[in-house]
Amino acid sequence: MISHIAILMENQPGALSRVVGLFSQRGYNIDSLSVAPTQEPTLSRLTMTTSEEPEVINQILRQLFKLIDVVMVQNLTSAESFSIELAIIKLALNTEEVKKIIDGENKISCNIVNETEGFTMFEVKGESVAIDNFLSSLKDQEFLEVTRSGQLGMTTGMASLRTNDQTKISYD
Amino acid sequence: MTSGGEALIKALADEKIDIMFGYPGGAALHIYDAIYQQDRVQHILVRHEQAAVHAADGYARSSGKPGVALVTSGPGATNAITGIATAYTDSIPMVVISGQVASYLIGTDAFQETDMIGISRPIVKHSFLVQSAEEIPSVVKKAFHIATTGRPGPVVIDVPKDMTDPNHKFEYKYPSSVYLRSYPILGESDANEVKEAVKLLKSAKKPVIYAGGGVIQAEASEELIQLSRMVGCPVTNTLMGLGAFPSTDDQFIGMLGMHGTYEANMVMSEADLIFNAGARFDDRITNNPKKFGIAAKKIHIDSDPSSIDKIINVDVALQGDAKIVLGQICEEFKNASYDKSNLEPWWKQVKEWRNKHGLNHDMLNLPNQSDIILPQQVIQSLYKTTKGEAFITSDVGQHQMFAAQYYKFDEPRKWINSGGLGTMGFGLPSAMGVKFAFPEETVACVTGEGSIQMCIQELSTCKQYGLPIKIINLNNRALGMVKQWQDMQYSGRYSSILYEDSLPDFVKLAESYGHVGIKVEKFSDLNDAMEECFSLKDKLVFLDVLIDPDEHVYPMLEAGGSMAEMRISKKDRTF
Numbered sequence: 001m002i003s004h005i006a007i008l009m010e011n012q013p014g015a016l017s018r019v020v021g022l023f024s025q026r027g028y029n030i031d032s033l034s035v036a037p038t039q040e041p042t043l044s045r046l047t048m049t050t051s052e053e054p055e056v057i058n059q060i061l062r063q064l065f066k067l068i069d070v071v072m073v074q075n076l077t078s079a080e081s082f083s084i085e086l087a088i089i090k091l092a093l094n095t096e097e098v099k100k101i102i103d104g105e106n107k108i109s110c111n112i113v114n115e116t117e118g119f120t121m122f123e124v125k126g127e128s129v130a131i132d133n134f135l136s137s138l139k140d141q142e143f144l145e146v147t148r149s150g151q152l153g154m155t156t157g158m159a160s161l162r163t164n165d166q167t168k169i170s171y172d
Numbered sequence: 173m174t175s176g177g178e179a180l181i182k183a184l185a186d187e188k189i190d191i192m193f194g195y196p197g198g199a200a201l202h203i204y205d206a207i208y209q210q211d212r213v214q215h216i217l218v219r220h221e222q223a224a225v226h227a228a229d230g231y232a233r234s235s236g237k238p239g240v241a242l243v244t245s246g247p248g249a250t251n252a253i254t255g256i257a258t259a260y261t262d263s264i265p266m267v268v269i270s271g272q273v274a275s276y277l278i279g280t281d282a283f284q285e286t287d288m289i290g291i292s293r294p295i296v297k298h299s300f301l302v303q304s305a306e307e308i309p310s311v312v313k314k315a316f317h318i319a320t321t322g323r324p325g326p327v328v329i330d331v332p333k334d335m336t337d338p339n340h341k342f343e344y345k346y347p348s349s350v351y352l353r354s355y356p357i358l359g360e361s362d363a364n365e366v367k368e369a370v371k372l373l374k375s376a377k378k379p380v381i382y383a384g385g386g387v388i389q390a391e392a393s394e395e396l397i398q399l400s401r402m403v404g405c406p407v408t409n410t411l412m413g414l415g416a417f418p419s420t421d422d423q424f425i426g427m428l429g430m431h432g433t434y435e436a437n438m439v440m441s442e443a444d445l446i447f448n449a450g451a452r453f454d455d456r457i458t459n460n461p462k463k464f465g466i467a468a469k470k471i472h473i474d475s476d477p478s479s480i481d482k483i484i485n486v487d488v489a490l491q492g493d494a495k496i497v498l499g500q501i502c503e504e505f506k507n508a509s510y511d512k513s514n515l516e517p518w519w520k521q522v523k524e525w526r527n528k529h530g531l532n533h534d535m536l537n538l539p540n541q542s543d544i545i546l547p548q549q550v551i552q553s554l555y556k557t558t559k560g561e562a563f564i565t566s567d568v569g570q571h572q573m574f575a576a577q578y579y580k581f582d583e584p585r586k587w588i589n590s591g592g593l594g595t596m597g598f599g600l601p602s603a604m605g606v607k608f609a610f611p612e613e614t615v616a617c618v619t620g621e622g623s624i625q626m627c628i629q630e631l632s633t634c635k636q637y638g639l640p641i642k643i644i645n646l647n648n649r650a651l652g653m654v655k656q657w658q659d660m661q662y663s664g665r666y667s668s669i670l671y672e673d674s675l676p677d678f679v680k681l682a683e684s685y686g687h688v689g690i691k692v693e694k695f696s697d698l699n700d701a702m703e704e705c706f707s708l709k710d711k712l713v714f715l716d717v718l719i720d721p722d723e724h725v726y727p728m729l730e731a732g733g734s735m736a737e738m739r740i741s742k743k744d745r746t747f
Contacts, residue, residue: 017293
């Protein structure tokens with residue numbers, strides 16, 4: 001089963017390597033990972049997917065929280081949440097040919113962004129599974145390139161991954 | 173105005189650090205110059221960086237204060253790694269400062285450059301790469317805060333050489349306290365969980381208290397003893413917890429686990445309630461986790477939430493500081509009636525187990541004594557001679573287990589050993605650290621001819637600083653624990669455990685470093701030699717005791733089995 005984990009961590013050098021290192025060190029697998037600073041520039045937010053068993057997920061959450069740079073962790077899979085992924089695909093087809101392929105796709109949203117020298121690039125947005133399925137449906141096409149963002153996620157309603165503590169560090 | 177190097181040493185002094193262990197080198201030279209020009213922090217020059225970290229570790233384990241080691245970049249830093257991993261596995265508060273090449277050289281494969289932050293990442297509680305000289309005081313403050321609170325552990329501060337440039341001066345100010353939003357420190361446990369724990373304790377018919385190193389770290393022995401008295405149940409300590417509960421106490425049933433006593437392992441196996449205080453259900457305790465304490469409810473106190481439900485799922489999880497949580501439990505326990513005499517049938521059973529296969533604590537008076545020395549006898553002789561009051565450090569192997577089984581520790585912090593990582597070479601340098609923490613106390617290092625040679629160079633450090641440590645070498649002319657496993661599991665195929673007459677003459681070796689060496693070959697000489705060893709108060713004495721090379725450590729848990737599946741001797745087993 002795929003689990004989604006959201007992590008709020010200090011935006012500082014080395015923090016990401018501690019999170020990623022934890023996974024390899026403890027033998028956990030990372031399927032995808034997406035990270036960027038938040039609107040509060042001292043913090044980064046990370047969404048990670050892993051296919052470990054649920055009891056292992058609890059251990060992963062605790063191990064992550066133990067890292068000094070990690071402020072909060074959240075299991076998105078065990079809560080009501082929304083998640084989405086973005087992919088960029090480039091095919092050796094012209095725009096018209098790509099349009100035929102993407103017309104009628106209702107589980108993903110597609111948008112052609114560029115055609116250069118007969119190669120068409122388009123973006124695909126949707127649930128990771130839907131993107132997986134769409135890519136499988138293209139298996140007869142000659143892919144030039146695909147890149148995926150990894151999943152982003154957020155819980156619905158009041159529950160949130162945010163800290164009211166704006167003070168990263170304070171000294172007396 | 174101070175330079176970064178001066179600020180680093182001042183910050184240590186302001187953190188009430190008066191001693192550090194280290195070894196100089198290029199990237200650390202500005203720091204060493206700053207050390208030279210002050211007298212608040214003493215620097216002890218070791219002979220190998222691994223020993224610097226072990227010495228800082230021994231200092232920390234014995235005193236409860238954080239240990240500090242200082243090494244240079246590259247090989248200095250990598251040599252420190254084994255010491256850091258040792259401290260990490262046993263949750264020892266420590267700050268390791270490593271020199272680094274200048275910041276503008278990082279990443280260029282400069283001379284003696286190594287990515288210390290990267291190499292040490294999996295074996296530190298946290299680490300810092302200093303980014304500016306001005307942040308050194310605050311980094312030091314954070315480092316000690318993190319190293320000493322919660323579940324303690326080693327913190328590395330990697331200091332690029334230009335951060336300690338003597339020509340770059342700034343105003344020094346040391347913070348008195350620090351708060352990190354990403355680092356909550358647990359204190360009290362949830363009151364409902366405490367109530368539930370007490371309810372289980374009071375209703376148990378066959379309870380056992382299993383206490384580990386966390387009790388010692390939290391200075392919670394008093395609370396542990398108080399609770400044990402109230403409950404009146406058997407108490408067992410882990411290898412790391414020895415001394416947390418007094419070993420000579422009637423309620424004590426010995427160490428548990430791989431080489432625990434028969435009665436302790438049987439109690440764990442048959443108990444209906446396992447109360448774990450500050451231990452982590454390590455694989456050397458549980459044996460096969462699927463067969464562990466099947467009939468028992470389980471309560472677990474831990475300052476590290478990630479230790480809870482990691483190996484063994486528990487019924488009541490008490491996350492918090494062991495001292496505070498045990499205090500909470502004691503308070504709650506007083507509130508309702510409890511009759512200790514309900515445990516009488518349980519104690520009857522425990523005593524039967526003890527009488528059946530308990531350790532023989534009178535091996536010095538074995539009948540028909542041949543003149544071959546048994547390792548257990550050496551430990552008993554050591555115990556008798558030191559009246560059970562010495563600090564005992566240990567290396568790793570059979571001698572470590574014999575010491576743990578036969579030296580009865582009545583106080584915390586007296587037993588210093590590498591429990592989790594099992595680091596050979598730990599014994600002598602950690603004994604140096606203990607001796608610096610307690611110059612007036614007796615410090616003995618129980619070792620073997622294998623382990624001692626892994627940090628033997630520290631005999632020179634002991635000479636330089638006049639450290640009268642007693643080295644008790646259980647010399648069986650083989651890597652004994654490996655030999656035991658090869659006897660038991662590999663039909664006696666002794667692969668790479670013998671030295672082929674290459675062992676040094678340890679007496680001459682000790683003498684060449686300016687110490688005293690004594691060799692003992694016969695049981696009839698053992699007690700006198702031991703007495704002589706400890707009567708030479710101002711001398712380091714290397715007591716080389718030739719022991720029976722064929723002795724095995726028993727009991728021993730059978731791999732893959734429950735805690736009740738033990739080998740009791742070469743012939744007897746419980747399964």
